[in-house]
Amino acid sequence: MNLAALEERTSPGTAHAPGQKLGPMVRLLTCGSVDDGKSTLIGRLLWDAAGVTDDQRAAILHASHNRAVNGERIDFSLLLDGLVAEREQGITIDIAWRYFETERRRFVIIDSPGHEQYTRNMATGASHADLAILLVDARHGVKRQTRRHAAICNLVGIKKVIVAVNKMDQIDWSEERYRAIEADFAALAGNFDFAETTTIPVAALTGANVVARSAEMAWYTGPTLLDYLENVDPKVEPEDAPFRMPVQLVLRASGDFRGYAGTVTSGTISVGDRVVDARSGLGATLRRIATMDGDQPSAQKGDAVTLVLDTDLDISRGAVLSEIKRRPVNADVIEARLVWLSEKSFDPEAGYLLRTATDLTPVTSMSVSALVDFETLGVTPAHECGVNDIADCRILLGRATALDLFGDLPLTGNFVLVNAVDGATVAGGVITWVQTGAAAVGDNVLVLDRARLAGLCSDLGDSPADRAEFERRAQEVAILLRSAGVPVLIEADQ
Amino acid sequence: MTALTSHLKLLEAESIHIFREAAAQFRTPVLLYSIGKDSTVLLHLARKAFWPAKPPFPLLHVDTTWKFHDMIAFRDRTVKELGLDLIVHTNHDGLARGMNPFDHPPSIYTDIMRPQALRQALDAGGFDAAFGGARRDEEASRAKERVFSFRAAGHTWDPRLQRPEMWQLLNGRLGRGETVRVFPLSNWTEGDVWRYITLEKLDVVPLYFAADRPVVERNGQLLMVDDERMRLLPGEAPQTRKVRFRTLGCYPLTAAVESEAADLDAVVTETLEARVSERAGRLIDHDQAGAMEMKKREGYF
Numbered sequence: 001m002n003l004a005a006l007e008e009r010t011s012p013g014t015a016h017a018p019g020q021k022l023g024p025m026v027r028l029l030t031c032g033s034v035d036d037g038k039s040t041l042i043g044r045l046l047w048d049a050a051g052v053t054d055d056q057r058a059a060i061l062h063a064s065h066n067r068a069v070n071g072e073r074i075d076f077s078l079l080l081d082g083l084v085a086e087r088e089q090g091i092t093i094d095i096a097w098r099y100f101e102t103e104r105r106r107f108v109i110i111d112s113p114g115h116e117q118y119t120r121n122m123a124t125g126a127s128h129a130d131l132a133i134l135l136v137d138a139r140h141g142v143k144r145q146t147r148r149h150a151a152i153c154n155l156v157g158i159k160k161v162i163v164a165v166n167k168m169d170q171i172d173w174s175e176e177r178y179r180a181i182e183a184d185f186a187a188l189a190g191n192f193d194f195a196e197t198t199t200i201p202v203a204a205l206t207g208a209n210v211v212a213r214s215a216e217m218a219w220y221t222g223p224t225l226l227d228y229l230e231n232v233d234p235k236v237e238p239e240d241a242p243f244r245m246p247v248q249l250v251l252r253a254s255g256d257f258r259g260y261a262g263t264v265t266s267g268t269i270s271v272g273d274r275v276v277d278a279r280s281g282l283g284a285t286l287r288r289i290a291t292m293d294g295d296q297p298s299a300q301k302g303d304a305v306t307l308v309l310d311t312d313l314d315i316s317r318g319a320v321l322s323e324i325k326r327r328p329v330n331a332d333v334i335e336a337r338l339v340w341l342s343e344k345s346f347d348p349e350a351g352y353l354l355r356t357a358t359d360l361t362p363v364t365s366m367s368v369s370a371l372v373d374f375e376t377l378g379v380t381p382a383h384e385c386g387v388n389d390i391a392d393c394r395i396l397l398g399r400a401t402a403l404d405l406f407g408d409l410p411l412t413g414n415f416v417l418v419n420a421v422d423g424a425t426v427a428g429g430v431i432t433w434v435q436t437g438a439a440a441v442g443d444n445v446l447v448l449d450r451a452r453l454a455g456l457c458s459d460l461g462d463s464p465a466d467r468a469e470f471e472r473r474a475q476e477v478a479i480l481l482r483s484a485g486v487p488v489l490i491e492a493d494q
Numbered sequence: 495m496t497a498l499t500s501h502l503k504l505l506e507a508e509s510i511h512i513f514r515e516a517a518a519q520f521r522t523p524v525l526l527y528s529i530g531k532d533s534t535v536l537l538h539l540a541r542k543a544f545w546p547a548k549p550p551f552p553l554l555h556v557d558t559t560w561k562f563h564d565m566i567a568f569r570d571r572t573v574k575e576l577g578l579d580l581i582v583h584t585n586h587d588g589l590a591r592g593m594n595p596f597d598h599p600p601s602i603y604t605d606i607m608r609p610q611a612l613r614q615a616l617d618a619g620g621f622d623a624a625f626g627g628a629r630r631d632e633e634a635s636r637a638k639e640r641v642f643s644f645r646a647a648g649h650t651w652d653p654r655l656q657r658p659e660m661w662q663l664l665n666g667r668l669g670r671g672e673t674v675r676v677f678p679l680s681n682w683t684e685g686d687v688w689r690y691i692t693l694e695k696l697d698v699v700p701l702y703f704a705a706d707r708p709v710v711e712r713n714g715q716l717l718m719v720d721d722e723r724m725r726l727l728p729g730e731a732p733q734t735r736k737v738r739f740r741t742l743g744c745y746p747l748t749a750a751v752e753s754e755a756a757d758l759d760a761v762v763t764e765t766l767e768a769r770v771s772e773r774a775g776r777l778i779d780h781d782q783a784g785a786m787e788m789k790k791r792e793g794y795f
Binding site for chain 2: 097108262414416422
C-alpha cells in the first residue's frame with residue numbers, strides 16, 4: 001500500500017478558528033491486549049480521524065515494511081508503541097498518552113497494556129479516564145480478561161464503558177454472534193456501578209464502524225465508534241453535590257492578602273456562602289474568589305481558585321474546605337480497596353504515608369483482610385498482597401484527616417500509599433469505609449505532642465511555618481517508632 | 495474571565511493544580527524558561543497559580559550564546575516587565591573549549607551546551623524540582639512521561655524508576671539524591687498552546703510570525719542568518735524569504751518554514767492544519783531512532 005492511496009482515505013484538515021468552541025475534552029482509556037487488536041484500533045482511529053502528521057505517516061509506512069506483521073498492510077499499532085526498549089520487545093508495558101482532535105472534540109487516549117501482569121498499569125491509566133473502550137475479540141467473546149478490565153475500570157471510578165467487539169471481519173460480520181456477545185456483556189455489567197454501557201461491532205483492520213460506517217454490517221444501526229465519542233457526555237455529575245476544596249497552599253501577598261489556593265473537587269461555592277474546615281470544625285464566610293482574571297462570583301468543580309474568607313481559620317495545606325451541612329469525616333481509621341503498584345510486597349512493619357487530596361498522614365498500622373479475584377469477582381481472606389494484587393485493607397492513621405467515601409466523592413475519597421523511606425508510590429486505593437476516634441489514645445499508644453517533642457522542636461515557635469515544621473518532624477519520628485513496633489499518635493494542634 | 499473553551503479551561507486548571515502541588519511539596523523549585531511559546535504559556539500559568547503573590551521560584555535560562563537575538567531581547571523584556579528573578583547559565587567550560595554549532599556535530603554541541611549546562615545550573619542552585627514546558631504530544635518517548643518525572647543522582651532518567659501517577663494525586667516525596675522535573679503542560683498539544691496564547695492575548699517572540707528574513711537553503715532546510723557568526727558554505731548566499739519558526743532554539747540548528755502566517759490567527763490555522771509534526775524543524779532529533787529517549791536517559795530533559 002502506498003502513501004498516495006492512503007492520503008485519499010484521510011479525512012480533510014480539521015482546523016478551527018481560535019474562538020470556535022470545541023466540545024468538552026474526552027479522556028479515553030483503551031483496554032485490551034495486542035491479540036485483541038487494541039493498538040490497531042487506536043491507530044486506525046488516529047489515522048482516519050486525522051491525528052497523524054505526514055512525517056509520522058511516512059515513518060509508519062517505512063517501519064511497517066520492516067516488521068511486516070500484517071503482510072503488506074500498514075501496521076497501525078506503530079503509532080502507539082513509544083519507547084525503544086518496548087518497541088524492540090514488541091510489547092507495550094507502560095501507559096502511553098496520545099492526543100488528537102476532530103471537528104468537534106479534543107481527545108486524550110490513554111493506552112495501557114491489558115495482560116494480567118500489567119494490572120497496575122491499567123489501573124493507573126484508568127484512574128485518569130472519563131470513559132473506557134473494552135476490546136472484545138469477536139471470535140472469543142466475553143472472556144476472563146474482559147471481566148477483569150471491567151472490574152478495574154469500576155474500581156477507579158469510570159462510569160461509562162464502550163465495548164468494541166473487534167474482528168467482526170473474522171466471523172463473517174455475523175449479527176447473531178455479535179448479539180450474543182452484547183447480551184453476555186450486559187449481564188456482566190450488572191455487577192458494576194457503570195452509568196452507561198454501549199456495544200459497537202467493529203473491524204479495526206478494515207476500519208469498519210471505527211470512523212466510517214460499515215457496508216458489511218447494515219444490520220447495525222447504532223453509532224460508529226467516532227460518532228459515539230464525539231457525542232457522549234464524558235462527565236457523570238450528581239446534581240447538588242456537596243462543596244469540597246482541599247487546600248493546596250496558603251497564599252499571602254501585600255495588603256494583608258491571605259487566601260486558600262486549591263481546586264474545587266466537588267460541588268459549587270459562591271461568595272457569601274458559609275464554609276467549614278472539617279478538621280477543626282471552624283466555620284467562616286466566603287468573601288472573595290480571587291483569580292488573576294478578576295474576582296469570580298462563584299466557582300465549581302474543576303476550577304483552580306483562591307478563596308478569601310472573612311475570618312482567619314488558621315488552617316494550612318491538607319485541610320478540606322467544605323459546605324456546612326454535608327462535611328467530610330474527620331477520620332483516623334479507614335477501610336479501602338487498593339491496587340498494589342510496587343514490586344516490593346506489602347510489609348506490615350514498613351513505614352507508610354497516606355497521600356490524600358492534599359494531605360500526607362503517617363500510617364500507624366495497616367492490615368490486609370482479603371484479596372479480590374477480578375476474574376470471578378470473588379473475595380478470598382488474605383494477609384499479604386504484592387504487585388498487581390487488588391486487596392481490601394484497614395488502615396489506622398497517626399492523626400485524623402478529612403475524608404469522604406470514594407463512591408460519594410471520588411477526589412476526596414482516593415489516595416496513594418507512599419513508602420516513607422524512599423518515597424515510592426506503592427499502592428493506589430479508594431476509601432470504602434471511614435471512622436472517627438477509633439484510634440483513641442490507649443495505654444500502649446505513644447502520643448507525640450509539643451510536650452513530648454519539646455527537645456527536638458525547641459527551636460520552633462507558634463508561626464504557621466513552625467507548626468508545619470513540627471508536624472513534619474513528628475511524622476518522621478512516628479515513622480521511625482512505627483518501624484520499631486511502637487504505635488503512635490500525633491497531636492499537632494496542642 | 496477570559497473566553498476559554500471548556501477544554502482549555504480544564505487544561506489551565508490542571509496545570510495550575512500541578513504548579514501548586516509542586517510548590518507545596520518541593521523546597522527549592524525553579525522554572526526552566528526557554529523563551530519559546532511553551533515557556534510563555536508555562537510562565538503565564540505560574541503567575542495565575544500564585545496570584546496575587548509572585549511565583550515562589552526563579553526562572554532559569556540555559557543560554558548557549560547561539561540563541562536568536564530576538565529571543566534574548568524578548569526574555570529580558572519579559573523578566574523586567576513582570577519583575578521576576580532570572581538566572582542565566584552558560585557552560586563557559588564548553589565555550590572555552592571552542593564548542594560551536596559549526597565545527598562540532600549538532601548532537602555533541604547540543605549535549606555540552608544544553609543538558610550538561612542544565613545539570614551544572616541545577617546543581618549550582620541546589621534545586622530539587624525544575625518546571626519544564628515539555629508536552630507528551632511532542633515525541634514518542636515523551637508520550638509516556640510522568641507529570642512528576644524523577645531523576646536519580648546525576649540527573650539520570652530511568653523509565654523503570656518512574657512512579658505511577660493515579661487520579662489527581664501527585665507524590666513528591668523524594669528519595670535520597672533524587673530530584674524532579676515537573677511538567678505542567680503534559681496534556682497540552684501544540685494546537686492548545688497556540689489557541690491559549692491567542693485567547694489569553696499573550697506576547698510571543700516575533701520569530702513565530704512570518705516576515706522577510708535572510709536565509710540559506712541547506713539540505714532542504716531553511717536556516718536563518720541571524721548574525722555575522724553564521725558560516726556560509728561555498729556557493730551559499732543569503733536570500734530574503736518570508737519565513738517563520740515553529741520551534742525556537744540555536745539559530746544555526748533551527749529550521750524555518752516558508753509561511754504567510756503573520757499574525758496569531760494565521761499561525762493557529764496553519765498549526766492546526768499542519769501535515770508535519772513540529773519537531774521536524776529540529777535538526778538534532780533526526781540523528782538516530784529514539785533520539786529523544788537517548789537524550790532523556792542522559793539527562794537532556
